[in-house]
Amino acid sequence: MKARELKAKLAAGGSVYGCMIYSASGLRWGHVLAGSTLDYVVIDSEHAARDRENIANWVLLCKAYDITSIVRVPSTEAHYVAMALDTGADGVLVPYCEKIEDVRACVATAKWHPLKGEYLNRAVRSGQFPSEKSRAYLAKRHADHLIVIGIESEPAVRRLDDILAVPGIDALFIGPNDLTTSLGIPDEITDPAYVKTLKAIVKKAEAKKVPVMIHHQTPEASRMSIDVGSRFVLHSSDAGLLLRGLKEDLAALRGAAPNTRSTAKTGKKKSPGALRAQPFLEVTEETWDWTMDTV
Numbered sequence: 001m002k003a004r005e006l007k008a009k010l011a012a013g014g015s016v017y018g019c020m021i022y023s024a025s026g027l028r029w030g031h032v033l034a035g036s037t038l039d040y041v042v043i044d045s046e047h048a049a050r051d052r053e054n055i056a057n058w059v060l061l062c063k064a065y066d067i068t069s070i071v072r073v074p075s076t077e078a079h080y081v082a083m084a085l086d087t088g089a090d091g092v093l094v095p096y097c098e099k100i101e102d103v104r105a106c107v108a109t110a111k112w113h114p115l116k117g118e119y120l121n122r123a124v125r126s127g128q129f130p131s132e133k134s135r136a137y138l139a140k141r142h143a144d145h146l147i148v149i150g151i152e153s154e155p156a157v158r159r160l161d162d163i164l165a166v167p168g169i170d171a172l173f174i175g176p177n178d179l180t181t182s183l184g185i186p187d188e189i190t191d192p193a194y195v196k197t198l199k200a201i202v203k204k205a206e207a208k209k210v211p212v213m214i215h216h217q218t219p220e221a222s223r224m225s226i227d228v229g230s231r232f233v234l235h236s237s238d239a240g241l242l243l244r245g246l247k248e249d250l251a252a253l254r255g256a257a258p259n260t261r262s263t264a265k266t267g268k269k270k271s272p273g274a275l276r277a278q279p280f281l282e283v284t285e286e287t288w289d290w291t292m293d294t295v
Helices: 003-011 027-034 052-064 078-086 100-112 117-126 132-141 154-158 160-164 176-182 192-207 219-227 238-256 258-266 272-276 285-291
Strands: 016-021 040-044 068-072 091-094 146-150 171-174 212-216 232-237
Touching: 003 016, 003 146, 016 068, 016 238, 027 052, 040 052, 052 068, 068 146, 078 091, 078 100, 091 100, 100 117, 100 146, 100 160, 154 160, 154 176, 154 192, 160 192, 171 192, 176 192, 176 212, 192 212, 212 219, 219 232, 232 238
Parallel strands: 016 040, 016 232, 040 068, 068 091, 091 146, 146 171, 171 212, 212 232
Antiparallel strands: none
8 A cells, every 4th residue: 555545544534554574674575565465564673673775675665565664763863764764765653752842853854854954943943944835845745754653651641642732743653562561561461551541542642633553463462452443553573473373384284293193192202303393482462572573
């Protein structure tokens, strides 16, 4: 889905579906994108080891298959927003926002890049541009871009009204690991306090016609995101989906193998090979932080 179509669908009250690109690198992932049915991806550069060239390559891949590309930048420093846009990305996700001035600066950069320095400050403070021609040019240049603001801590939740008052925010992002840790209940995503917080964020955001993206990892958890009102659905990551697929497929194959069935019937002691066949990691919401992609 192209960025213009994605924005229009969200504005009309619809839902879109994507995943986080955390581990994958290289241009050979094109055939995976082609058959993925993804509306968008978030290309992580906050926790993932990813340089500007790699980001630019992923953006090109996404454009080739009409998938909206959103880059999660490393921090709330506004120059990272400009760097992401320079790769050709359709949008930028700014993580862990708490300060209103940071939100304002990042949104301004997303909407008015390449204005910077004194001219950008003037535009932020008073809405003044070098000329009406410049204003019209920048509005057209960024018409299809998205700026997504991360609400990932208790202080951010407390300041949500002020954050949502900043003009130009296209969506909010919730990182469950960061938010639950800030609430004092790390990774306890079924805790009533966390669920209540999600509902409160979504309610306030939707009242401003701002959709909310929640990055849950398992199908059950992502369905909970939808249940609380998330329409910008961000499900799992490349690493998470690969791990789950491997575990489920191999478990099915091992369950069908004759030696596995005979062992189950006789109750004999398992061989070292059979022991290795046991899953080393239970795939739950809590186990995904091994790749840092619950943040």
